[in-house]
Amino acid sequence: MIQINSLTKCFESTDDDEIYALDDVNFSVDDGEFVSVTGPSGSGKSTLLFTIGGLMTPTEGEVILNDIDIYELTAAERARLRREKIGFIFQTFNLVPYLDCIENTALPAIMSGHSQKDAFSNAEKILTGLALGHRLHHRPMTISVGERQRVAIARSLINGPEVILADEPTGNLDPETAMGVMDLFKEINSEGQTIIMVTHDHNLAKQGKRMIRLQEGEIAVDNKIAGGVQ
Amino acid sequence: MLLLLKRELRHRITEILLGALIISLVISVVLVQRAISKTAEDEVNKLLHKIGNNMLVVPQGMKMSDFYMFRFGPETMPQDYSEKIRSSKINKDMGTIRPVLYGNIVKNGTTLVISGEDIKLPPRFRVDAGVTWAALGKKAALAFGVLKGSTFQIKGVTLKVIAIVRNRSGDTDSSIFMPLKAAQKILGKPGKINAMYIGGCTCSTDIASLAAEVERTLPGVRAITVAGTVKAQEDSILVMKNYSTIISIAAIILVAATVLVMILSQIKRYIRELGLLIAMGSPLKHLISMFLIKAMLMGGIGSLAGFFISTLITNRLGVMFLQKPLEPDYRLFLPILGITIFVSILGTVIPAYRISELDPANTLREV
Numbered sequence: 001m002i003q004i005n006s007l008t009k010c011f012e013s014t015d016d017d018e019i020y021a022l023d024d025v026n027f028s029v030d031d032g033e034f035v036s037v038t039g040p041s042g043s044g045k046s047t048l049l050f051t052i053g054g055l056m057t058p059t060e061g062e063v064i065l066n067d068i069d070i071y072e073l074t075a076a077e078r079a080r081l082r083r084e085k086i087g088f089i090f091q092t093f094n095l096v097p098y099l100d101c102i103e104n105t106a107l108p109a110i111m112s113g114h115s116q117k118d119a120f121s122n123a124e125k126i127l128t129g130l131a132l133g134h135r136l137h138h139r140p141m142t143i144s145v146g147e148r149q150r151v152a153i154a155r156s157l158i159n160g161p162e163v164i165l166a167d168e169p170t171g172n173l174d175p176e177t178a179m180g181v182m183d184l185f186k187e188i189n190s191e192g193q194t195i196i197m198v199t200h201d202h203n204l205a206k207q208g209k210r211m212i213r214l215q216e217g218e219i220a221v222d223n224k225i226a227g228g229v230q
Numbered sequence: 231m232l233l234l235l236k237r238e239l240r241h242r243i244t245e246i247l248l249g250a251l252i253i254s255l256v257i258s259v260v261l262v263q264r265a266i267s268k269t270a271e272d273e274v275n276k277l278l279h280k281i282g283n284n285m286l287v288v289p290q291g292m293k294m295s296d297f298y299m300f301r302f303g304p305e306t307m308p309q310d311y312s313e314k315i316r317s318s319k320i321n322k323d324m325g326t327i328r329p330v331l332y333g334n335i336v337k338n339g340t341t342l343v344i345s346g347e348d349i350k351l352p353p354r355f356r357v358d359a360g361v362t363w364a365a366l367g368k369k370a371a372l373a374f375g376v377l378k379g380s381t382f383q384i385k386g387v388t389l390k391v392i393a394i395v396r397n398r399s400g401d402t403d404s405s406i407f408m409p410l411k412a413a414q415k416i417l418g419k420p421g422k423i424n425a426m427y428i429g430g431c432t433c434s435t436d437i438a439s440l441a442a443e444v445e446r447t448l449p450g451v452r453a454i455t456v457a458g459t460v461k462a463q464e465d466s467i468l469v470m471k472n473y474s475t476i477i478s479i480a481a482i483i484l485v486a487a488t489v490l491v492m493i494l495s496q497i498k499r500y501i502r503e504l505g506l507l508i509a510m511g512s513p514l515k516h517l518i519s520m521f522l523i524k525a526m527l528m529g530g531i532g533s534l535a536g537f538f539i540s541t542l543i544t545n546r547l548g549v550m551f552l553q554k555p556l557e558p559d560y561r562l563f564l565p566i567l568g569i570t571i572f573v574s575i576l577g578t579v580i581p582a583y584r585i586s587e588l589d590p591a592n593t594l595r596e597v
Contacts, residue, residue, distance in 0.1 A: 050591040055509055076513060083511025090594055094506040096234075098241035103233060108510050110233055167594075 002029040002052065002163060002194075007061035009047050009217075021047040022058070023217040029163070029196060034189040036205035036225075037198045039214035045198040046167055048214065052196065053086055053165045054078045066162065083112050087156025091168035093148045095140040095155075101127060102136040105154045112159055119158070126154045130184065146177035153184060157193075164188070166197040170204060182207045234507075235520050239527070242496065246528050249492040253485050253532025253574075254539055257566060260474075260481045261540035261558040262547065267470040269548075269556055273298060285441060286454045287311070287426040294454070297425075299551075300343045300404070302332045306422035309410070311448050315428070318447050320440065326429040331410055333417035333424075335384065337373040343405045346413020355392045362412045364389035367403040368396065385416045426451075482573050485532070489525045489577030496521075497581055504585060505593030518582045522575060529574030533567045 009022040021044040029035055037045050050056040052063055054070045062069045065085060070078055082088075087108075095104045102123045109119035127136060130150045140148050149169060156164050166185070170178035182204055189195050189209075197208060205211050206225055213221035239246065288297065289305035296303065312329040315321060331346040357363045366376065371394050376382050381390045389412070395402050414420045428444070441453035497504065507517060540558045548556030 053509070055591040055594075056589075079508070079511045079513055081511070082509065086511075088509050090506075092502075094502060094594060096237075096503055096506070098237050099234075103237065107234065111507075111510065111512050111516075116233060 001031055001066065002196075003062075003064040004028065004052065005062045005064065007048070007051060007063065008059045009044070009051060009056065010059040020217045022051065025061070025214075025217070025219055027212060027219060027222060029194060031162075031194055032189070032192045033210060034185065034195045034208040035197070036208035036211045037196065037214060038200060038202060038205040038211060039220070041200065043214040044217040045200070045214055047217075049165050049167050049196065049198045052163075053088060054082050083108060084159055085162045087159070087161035087164040089149075089152050089156050089164060089166040089169045091171035093140070093145075093152045093172070095148060095151055097140055100137045100139050101132060101143070101151045101154075104140065104151055105158055108155060109158045123154065123158060126157055127151070130154050144177075145172055146180060149173060149177075149181055150184065153181070153188075157188065161193075163194040163196060166195065168199055169197060170199065170201070178204065235523065238520060239524070242524070245492060245496065246524060247531070249488055249528040250531035250535060252488045253529060253570065254535035256481045256484045256488075257533050257536025257570065258540035258543060260478055261536065261562065261566075262543050263470075263474055263477050264562070265540070265544040265556050265558045266547070267467065267474050268559060270470060271467050285428040285437070285444065287428060287444060287448065287451050288454065289424055290450050290452050292424065292452070300332070300334075302334055302343075302424060306331075306419055306424050307426075307448070307451055309414075309421050309423045311423070311451070312426060314448060315426075315444070320443050320447065324428055326427075328427040328429070329410065329423040330425045330427065331413045331417060331419060331423045333413065333419070335416070337370075340369060340373040341404065342370045342373060344413050344416060345405050345407045346410040346417075347407070348410045349407075351392070357390050357392065361390045362387060362409060363392045364412075365393040365395050365407040366391055367405045368394060369403040370406045387412050387416050482569065485529065485570055485573045486577040489528055489574045490580060492528065493521050493525060493578055493581040494584070496524075497584055501588070501593045504588055505590040508588060508590040509594060514586055517585055518578075521578050521581055521585070525574040525578045526571050529570040530567065533570040536566070536570075537563060 004025055004027050007022050007025040008020065011019045011021055013019050023044075025044075025048065037048060039045050047056060051058050054063070054073075057071055063071060065081070068081075070081060073081065096107065099107065102120055105123035105127055106116070106119035109122060110116060114122075124133070124136060127133060130153065132147060132150055132154065135143050135147055135151075140151065143151070149172075153169075156166075169185075170181050173181060178201075185195055185197065186207060195208070197205075199205050208225060210224050211221065212219055287307075288294075289307045291305040292303065309329055309331075312327045315324060315327055328347060331344075333344045333346075335342050335344060351363065355363065361381070366374070371377065371391070374382050376391050378391050378394050381388055383389070384406075389406075389408060395405065395407070397403070408416075410423070414422060437455045441455050444453040445451060504517060508514070537558065537560075544556040544558050
């Protein structure tokens with residue numbers, strides 16, 4: 001379970017003004033939820049995601065993951081938490097260009113101390129499950145953007161994380177491929193995986209079980225979605 | 231992380247080799263400069279050893295740099311100058327006087343040095359009447375294809391090899407020692423010499439005044455005292471040593487700057503990958519270690535290649551300018567390797583700090 005308490009993130013602008021990207025945000029995410037965070041540009045969606053992921057220290061408030069306030073941890077402990085409990089998916093995929101698909105997927109497992117053999121074997125299973133069995137030894141630049149995003153999803157799943165944080169995961173995809181990726185998210189979520197996804201696309205946001213709409217750093221709407229993921 | 235390191239190295243091998251090449255060139259400059267400086271110092275020491283407190287008298291037009299490199303021109307002086315000194319008033323201040331005629335000949339592409347001097351040979355080296363003795367350095371013997379006891383001819387003069395001269399410094403390898411008269415005949419300079427060593431100038435007057443007196447007594451000569459020569463050469467060596475220190479310091483700065491620039495440029499170009507790795511929870515020490523290993527590889531390969539390049543360059547330079555191959559001071563190998571790797575590590579301090587300060591959220595949000 002993730003508990004967000006009074007989360008505030010303030011940036012200083014060049015003219016010494018303070019810009020509140022997040023302003024006293026409170027909500028919790030239960031295990032197995034699929035939360036879509038939506039809102040206009042600059043509403044604080046990505047800031048919220050990075051803060052939940054332990055990548056951006058909040059100005060105030062706390063992010064509690066399984067009873068641990070992640071910003072009470074040291075940087076090294078937080079890195080370990082990211083490695084083992086959180087899977088990240090980005091709009092631009094962020095695959096390592098000189099690693100092939102299986103190596104990209106296996107990387108977090110190897111970083112967590114798994115043997116290369118075990119990590120590769122697990123990566124192969126996940127990639128095959130995502131219909132990428134024929135792309136194991138292809139480099140990112142040699143596969144389609146949809147396939148790249150599926151490799152990024154496979155990478156986020158390899159360590160069996162407690163939550164997947166996806167930042168505009170369909171932002172670089174055509175509508176058809178985007179729907180394919182959403183179907184994949186729904187399938188992963190149906191197996192009990194918690195997902196928090198940031199998207200500016202209202203239609204895609206409705207694919208989750210719950211939608212949080214941010215407006216100028218504050219929660220404007222927090223609704224369960226009828227007919228969301230079953 | 232070994233997988234990542236291996237793939238990184240393979241992916242960035244060109245950059246690492248480019249860095250290593252720059253470092254190797256810097257190191258080879260240092261080594262070549264040091265080899266030349268050391269050779270010059272050795273030459274002065276040899277000179278000191280050879281003529282000690284004595285005096286060298288040469289024809290006025292002779293270039294001393296050529297003389298010390300065993301390159302002899304047409305300048306000569308009369309052989310009877312030695313007698314003229316003997317019969318002069320300054321004779322009381324003189325010990326031995328050795329008139330010598332030097333000259334160069336080429337045999338089978340090898341430039342050799344003829345050294346004509348009347349030497350009283352020990353009985354075991356005596357040769358029959360009518361035969362001229364000769365003692366050859368290794369290279370000279372090889373050029374003529376002769377051994378001890380062989381006879382051979384140069385320009386109609388028949389010579390018998392009484393000894394093959396072996397000298398650790400290699401100075402006499404190209405020399406053919408023979409009586410003065412034979413040398414004069416071979417070099418076509420009858421009654422001439424081009425050097426006169428005056429030994430034992432332990433006179434009451436100072437050596438500079440005595441040299442001036444010699445120059446007054448023998449027209450057209452230059453009397454070189456060891457003090458003057460060594461002083462001039464020592465000054466040059468001191469300048470070279472100062473340059474050497476400056477070059478070494480500059481080299482250290484260059485090596486560090488090369489590593490710094492290469493690693494910083496890698497960080498700049500691959501900042502998203504670094505941000506990603508940090509986001510995925512890669513420990514900072516692993517990321518910094520990867521850059522350290524790359525820097526150390528750059529430094530290590532650079533210093534090895536630097537030694538290789540400097541060996542080639544010093545060899546060529548030695549042959550071109552000194553007629554003998556020089557080599558870098560191999561005792562510097564381990565210190566230079568150590569210093570280069572250490573400096574390479576120092577060069578990653580700023581990049582390591584930048585990595586530790588990297589904000590993955592910012593790097594990953596930049597599209």
